[in-house]
Amino acid sequence: MLRKLCSSLELKLYCRSATTVYSHAPTSTQFYRNPNCFQHNQAVIRGFQTSPQRHDLMEFFDVKKNWGETTIRSGRSWKLDELRIKSNSDLHKLWFILLKEKNMLLTMEEECKRETELFPSPERLDKVEESMENLETVVRERNRAFNLLETGETGEQPGTEEENFLGLQEYRQYNEHTVPKQENKPFLIAKRDEPKSSLKEKLWFITRFRRKQLFKRRQELRCHQYEVVQLLQKFPDLDVGALKEKYPDVNVDKYIERFWKEQAQGNLKSNK
Amino acid sequence: MSSRLYPIFQKGNPQMRVFLPNFWMKMVRPQIDNAPKNKVQFVVHPGMSQFDVKSYLEKIYEVPVVHVRTYIQEGRYRRVPQKGYIVKDDDYKVAFVTLPKDTTFEFPNIFPEEKAQEVENEEKHMDILKENFKKHQQRNRLRPDVPGWFL
16 A cells, blocks of 8 residues: 555656756755655655756756757646645745746747747646646635635725626726826726617617527537437447536436337337 | 735835746847847747846846847738738737846757757658558558468
8 A cells, every 4th residue: 555655656746847847947946755765654754855056048948958859758737736735935936937937938939930840849838837827826825815814805806797888797807096086087088988878779789699699508408419319329328427417408317218218119220 | 916916005115026927038039140149139028127127037047137128019910821811910029138248148059950860860761661561552452351471
């Protein structure tokens, strides 16, 4: 059991070390677990490793051995759960590592485009961006919790839903201004010039808009029903739960019942 | 950093701090052939000012910067091939960064010739294999039931 756990940990850490903790990254703090640590009946021994610092403009380029390669192997992006257990300072360091990596990849991509060559492993850019997104959500979560405890407010940018000239609800975020509304000339001009419509006109639009949405929804439902029937004919023993999960708007039981009825009657299509 | 907006006024007027900057910069090859050796060209996030570029390079990359000049390059208007309508590419901001007098930076060639040669050789090898396979298929086209090892 322990060995299993250990091997899985190693695998995970191998994957991670290949993604974001780069050898050329400055002040990178990578935690690795000693594979032999379980021999000493200790839960975790953490080794601390720092990579050599390299402050230079050459950080905008990939490591020299990767130049001209067709594929560059990398691990996966950082997950939310992994980032949640990190301290604030670690996240701060990781952010800058990711930022530098992103800059490097953008530079390499641009140069490849200029040379009309293929950019090797473009998924790296997506991975870095996903990690950055995840990191920011974790920071936001922490800020929310802190603000709720301290002030009772989330600290997010406030906003409201307002009805626009088409009669549709639109979310608008509040922004800070140095002058009040009545003295803000550009705002007043923009408000004066924005399109206006009467209630009758709004109703005219809204009825048509909703009808269109209804037709679209019906068409989608019909497509889903057709897909369910096709799947049942192709794979009669498929997992019903998964099917229901995939098509929540379709009455799957009805179609299953109908399908088996047809089978019992000797449906022409399936007995061919 | 809950929101990306920085408040206009804070009590006590504290110094501006950015903890998680989302600015990006990418280095590009200088357009001019005989550009000064201590000058570097970047394409930067459109929201960045000259001061931002300078502090970004000095704080994050620890590269001394003497002078920064930026301008916004208008995106190209071009016709979409085979469709005919005109589209406009996005505008982007270009930054020229001057390093100290004694430092030099040369934009490296990231496509070394040895690697290119290797790839070419591999392609040649693949071509030969393909040709051989084609010959094999051609030879056995009239006897599809006979296994491949039977000559």
